[in-house]
Amino acid sequence: MNRTRILPLLCLLACGGGVAPPQQHIPLPSGAQLKPYDPANPGEARPLYTAQLGGRVYATLSNARAQGNFVVTAGPGFLAGIDPFSGNVDLIDLGGSDEHQCTNPGVVRVDSGKLYVACSGDFSGSTPGRGVFEVDPNGKTVSRGLVTPEGFVPSGVAVTATRVWLGDSATPHLISVDRATFAMADGSDPAHPPIPVTCPTTGQFPFVPYVGIVAGDLYALCATTEAGVLGRFDAQTGAAKGSVAVGAQPTEFAATGDGRIAVVNSNENTLTLVTPGATLTAQLALTFSSSTSTLQDVKARGQLVYTVASGSNTVQKIDLAAAGGPKVVAEANTGLGSNPFNLEALDDDTVVVVNYATSDVVSRTLTTAQ
Numbered sequence: 430m431n432r433t434r435i436l437p438l439l440c441l442l443a444c445g446g447g448v449a450p451p452q453q454h455i456p457l458p459s460g461a462q463l464k465p466y467d468p469a470n471p472g473e474a475r476p477l478y479t480a481q482l483g484g485r486v487y488a489t490l491s492n493a494r495a496q497g498n499f500v501v502t503a504g505p506g507f508l509a510g511i512d513p514f515s516g517n518v519d520l521i522d523l524g525g526s527d528e529h530q531c532t533n534p535g536v537v538r539v540d541s542g543k544l545y546v547a548c549s550g551d552f553s554g555s556t557p558g559r560g561v562f563e564v565d566p567n568g569k570t571v572s573r574g575l576v577t578p579e580g581f582v583p584s585g586v587a588v589t590a591t592r593v594w595l596g597d598s599a600t601p602h603l604i605s606v607d608r609a610t611f612a613m614a615d616g617s618d619p620a621h622p623p624i625p626v627t628c629p630t631t632g633q634f635p636f637v638p639y640v641g642i643v644a645g646d647l648y649a650l651c652a653t654t655e656a657g658v659l660g661r662f663d664a665q666t667g668a669a670k671g672s673v674a675v676g677a678q679p680t681e682f683a684a685t686g687d688g689r690i691a692v693v694n695s696n697e698n699t700l701t702l703v704t705p706g707a708t709l710t711a712q713l714a715l716t717f718s719s720s721t722s723t724l725q726d727v728k729a730r731g732q733l734v735y736t737v738a739s740g741s742n743t744v745q746k747i748d749l750a751a752a753g754g755p756k757v758v759a760e761a762n763t764g765l766g767s768n769p770f771n772l773e774a775l776d777d778d779t780v781v782v783v784n785y786a787t788s789d790v791v792s793r794t795l796t797t798a799q
Contacts, residue, residue: 451513451781451792458509458520459788463492464528465504470494472503476783476790478726479771482539482566486511486773488783488790489534489546490520506534506548508564511790513781521569523548523562530574532558536639540588543572547583547595554580554599561586561595561606573611577604581616581623585640587647589664594647596637601626601651603637603667615667627672629656643684644705646670650679650692659692659703659711673709675701680724685749686731693724693736700727700736700747700755714755715747726771735780735795737769744772744782746795759795767791 457474465471472494479488490507493500505524512518523531523546531548538545543563550558561583562574577583577595584598592614593606602623604616616623628635632653640649647664650657657679660672676694679701683691690703691714700715717724723740734747734755746759759778763769768786775781781792 449514451775451779452516452790453792455511455513455516455518455790457488457490457788457790458507458518462520463490463504463507464522464524466528467503470503474507474509474788475500475785476509476788477534477770477785478536479773479781479783480537480539480544481773482542482544484512485519485566486513486781486783486790487537487539487544487566488771489537491533491535493533502532502551502558505529506531506546506558508534508537508544508546510566510569511781513775513790513792519569521564521566521571523564523571525571525574529557530571531560531562535584536586538586538588538641542566545586545588545593547586549582549584549598552582552598554582559583561593563611575606575611575613578613578616584636584638585649587640587642587664589642589647591665594640594664594667596626596640596649597623598636598638601628601635601637603640603647603649603662605667624662624667624669626651627658627660627669629653629658629674631655632677638679639681641682641684643690644688646705648682648690650675650682652678652680654678655696657692657694659690659709661705661709671709673703673711675703675711676713681727683727683729683734685729685734687749689749691727691729691734693727695724698722698724700724700734702749702755714749715757717745717757721745725769728772728774730774730777733774733777735772735774737772737782739768739770739785742767742769744769744780744793744795746778746780759797761793761795763791763793 632655677696
């Protein structure tokens with residue numbers, strides 16, 4: 430290569446044009462790395478929810494193994510700090526001194542440089558392993574934690590300056606933790622009961638799959654077998670501020686760049702857009718292709734919304750400002766039988782996806798609809 434060709438190449442790299450793309454495939458730790466309770470029967474990572482902080486994607490690892498037709502807990506819960514470009518994965522053990530402090534970790538949230546994780550235990554609400562834990566990503570340690578009351582199974586986390594709010598996957602309620610003292614607040618005793626969440630009047634088994642903060646308010650989903658409701662609450666007191674019906678079996682929601690809230694509804698295979706105001710209003714924004722199944726995750730970036738469909742092993746990019754209304758403008762497959770669960774958008778066209786069934790991480794470019 431002559432000098433005239435070398436100089437443009439050096440300029441390309443120095444100016445950022447040669448920035449390496451994220452790794453297309455990153456295997457997650459397994460076996461002895463996950464500290465199995467029974468070394469002869471180790472689990473797999475089984476990643477679930479994700480969040481971004483400091484250039485890393487953090488994923489909760491449920492650390493489970495198959496036992497016949499069931500999936501059982503194989504060891505303590507972990508957070509995986511994933512560098513999508515180098516492929517490096519750092520493990521943060523959430524299990525405490527006895528490795529049973531947190532099992533089956535779910536939603537993870539980022540606030541003020543810390544990570545907050547909800548752990549469900551064995552989902553009975555009566556055994557160790559359930560609670561909420563604050564993680565210092567720099568020290569890779571659990572800095573504070575709290576076991577939730579008997580009968581309560583944490584299913585979501587929302588963080589404010591003064592409160593950490595948790596949803597319940599066993600009953601339609603919210604509880605809260607005082608962020609300064611990390612002691613129970615709402616739900617701590619009969620004088621401070623849990624806060625009821627408005628639920629659909631049809632269907633069975635109402636529960637709260639997801640909570641979050643949008644424009645200073647606390648929002649909580651309530652799902653039944655047939656319907657769904659998004660409720661709004663005062664983020665400091667928990668006082669109810671209205672609710673609106675969304676689709677059947679909503680799983681997650683995300684604040685969009687135009688001030689609305691995008692909700693994915695698994696049973697109906699739809700996206701609902703909720704507009705906050707004096708009252709909440711909702712409209713059906715999109716019905717996905719019949720080949721898209723089991724909507725699980727939704728994230729937003731400006732006018733773009735990204736969804737994960739666990740059943741069809743696909744991820745979608747939706748343009749809310751497309752001519753004629755919201756439209757899927759790009760889609761990608763995450764691998765046969767991968768069962769993707771959550772994603773993080775690195776830019777408008779690139780997403781990092783965690784796959785539950787294959788216990789790995791993949792990146793996909795979303796530029797062309799399929």
